[in-house]
Amino acid sequence: xxxxxxxxxxxxxxxTADGPRFCLYxxxxxxxxxxxxxxxxxxxxMNRSRQMAAMQARAFAAAGIAVLALDLHGCGDxxxxxxxxxxxxxxxxxxxxxxxxxxxxxxxAGLWGLRLGGLLALDAARRTxxxxxxxxxxxxxxDGAAHLNQFLRxxxxxxxxxxxxxxxxxALRARLQSGETLEVAGxxxxxxxxxxxxxxxxxxxxxxxxxxxxxxAAQEGRTLSPAAVRVAQQWRDAGTxxxxxxxxxxxxxxxxxxxxAPALLQASLDAFEGCQHA
Numbered sequence: 001x002x003x004x005x006x007x008x009x010x011x012x013x014x015x016t017a018d019g020p021r022f023c024l025y026x027x028x029x030x031x032x033x034x035x036x037x038x039x040x041x042x043x044x045x046m047n048r049s050r051q052m053a054a055m056q057a058r059a060f061a062a063a064g065i066a067v068l069a070l071d072l073h074g075c076g077d078x079x080x081x082x083x084x085x086x087x088x089x090x091x092x093x094x095x096x097x098x099x100x101x102x103x104x105x106x107x108x109a110g111l112w113g114l115r116l117g118g119l120l121a122l123d124a125a126r127r128t129x130x131x132x133x134x135x136x137x138x139x140x141x142x143d144g145a146a147h148l149n150q151f152l153r154x155x156x157x158x159x160x161x162x163x164x165x166x167x168x169x170x171a172l173r174a175r176l177q178s179g180e181t182l183e184v185a186g187x188x189x190x191x192x193x194x195x196x197x198x199x200x201x202x203x204x205x206x207x208x209x210x211x212x213x214x215x216x217a218a219q220e221g222r223t224l225s226p227a228a229v230r231v232a233q234q235w236r237d238a239g240t241x242x243x244x245x246x247x248x249x250x251x252x253x254x255x256x257x258x259x260x261a262p263a264l265l266q267a268s269l270d271a272f273e274g275c276q277h278a
Contacts, residue, residue, distance in 0.1 A: 009057070014077075016096040018089055022077035023097065024054075026061035026104065033204070035066040035105040036136060037097045039124075041115035042151065043082075043187050045253040046075060046216040049114055052252050056265050063269055065104040067112070070097040083181055083188030087196020090120055094193040095128035110209070115253055116141050116197070122205040131208035136271060138264065139215050139253070142227050144200035148173075149171060155184045202231045206238035212271040213242060216249045216261055243271070 010027065013020040038053055040046040055205070056068040074082035094262070101109045110133040112120030120138025125132050132230045141147045152172045159166065167175070173194070176182060182189045213232060215224060224246055232242045249261025 005232070009054070009069075014096060014100055016093060018073060018092060019079040021073070021079065021093055021096070022071040023100075023183050024057070025067045025101075025104070026057040026067040026069070028064045028066035030062050031064060032066050032105050032107055033064040034133065035068070035101050035107050035109045035114040036060065037094060037101055037109055038067055038237060039111060039113040039117035040072070040075065041117050041253055042147070043185060045115055046275065048255065048258070049253045051258050052260060052264070053114065055260070059265055059269055060272075064274065065272055066101065068097050068101040068109075070094070071147060081188065083190060086190075086192040087120075087123075087200070091124050091128055094120065094124040098124075098129070098132065102149055105170040108133040110136065112138070113138040113140060116144075116147055118203060119144055119147075119205075122202055123200055125209060126205055131198050134205050135211045135212060136268060137213045138268075139214040139251070140202065140213065142202040142231050144197040148194055148197045151184055151189070152182075155182060158219050162244075178244075181225055200201075203234050206235045207240050210241040211243070212268075213244045214264060214267055214271075215244070215246050216251060216264060217246050218248070218250070222246060 009024040011022070011024055014023050038057060040053065041049060053069060057069055060067050070093060071078040072085065072093050074080045075086035100111045111121035111124060118137040121135055121137065122140070125135060147168050155172060156167065156169070158245045172182060175183050176189065176191050176194045179191055213228065215228060224244055228244065232244050233243050245267055247261070247263040249264050252258045252259045252261055
C-alpha cells in the first residue's frame with residue numbers, strides 16, 4: 001500500500017461548548033481497527049504541516065484507521081481568534097473531538113500530535129477523561145517553556161528588522177504576565193496561552209497508554225536527541241510502554257516550501273501493523 005493514501009475527507013464544524021471547531025473526518029476503510037485525533041502544531045508550523053498531515057490521514061484511513069483532523073480554537077478555520085485561545089480551551093477541544101470520533105468510528109480513539117500538538121496530546125491523555133487508546137507523537141516538543149521562548153524570538157527577530165529590538169525574551173515574558181497581548185509573527189499571544197505552554201513539561205506527563213514517538217533526522221546515522229531519550233526513559237520508569245524511532249526526512253513544519261517525509265508516513269503506518277480494535 002502506498003503511504004500517500006487516497007480517499008475523501010468530510011469537512012464539518014463540530015459544535016462545542018466553546019464554539020464551532022472545523023474538522024476533517026477521514027473515515028476508515030472497513031473494518032475500522034483504530035482511530036486517531038490529529039492535533040496540529042503552533043502557528044505557522046500548523047500551516048506548513050497541513051500537506052503531511054493530510055497525506056498521513058489518507059494513508060491511515062486506507063489502512064482502516066479513522067482520523068479526525070481538528071482545528072483548535074482560533075486556529076485554521078475554527079471559530080474564535082487566536083488571541084482568545086488558551087491551553088485549557090485547547091484541551092477541551094481535544095476532548096470534544098475525541099468523544100465525537102469514538103462515537104462515529106466505534107472504536108477507542110488515540111491521539112496523534114505534531115510538535116506542540118504532541119505536548120498537548122500528552123497533557124490531554126492525563127487530564128481529559130479515560131486514557132486514550134494510544135499516542136502517536138511526531139517530533140513532540142518536550143518543554144513548553146523552551147518552545148514559548150523560541151516563539152517569542154520570532155518577535156525579537158521582527159523587531160530587529162524594523163530598527164532594533166528593545167526587549168529580550170525575559171522582557172517579553174514580563175509584558176505577557178502583566179496582561180499585555182503580544183503580536184508574534186501575526187498571532188496575538190496572551191498570558192493565558194503562554195502560561196499553559198510554560199506549565200507543560202513532558203517529563204511530568206508520563207502517558208497512561210502506549211506511545212510511539214517518531215522523530216526526523218536529515219540523514220542516516222543520526223541518533224535521537226538526549227532530551228527525547230531522557231523523557232522516554234522517565235516514562236518507562238513510570239511504567240509506560242514507549243517505542244522511539246528515528247527516520248530520515250526534512251523538518252517539514254519549519255520549511256517555507258512544502259516538503260514531504262515519506263519515511264515518516266510509512267513508519268507511522270508500521271506503528272499500527274497488527275493493531276486490532278482499540
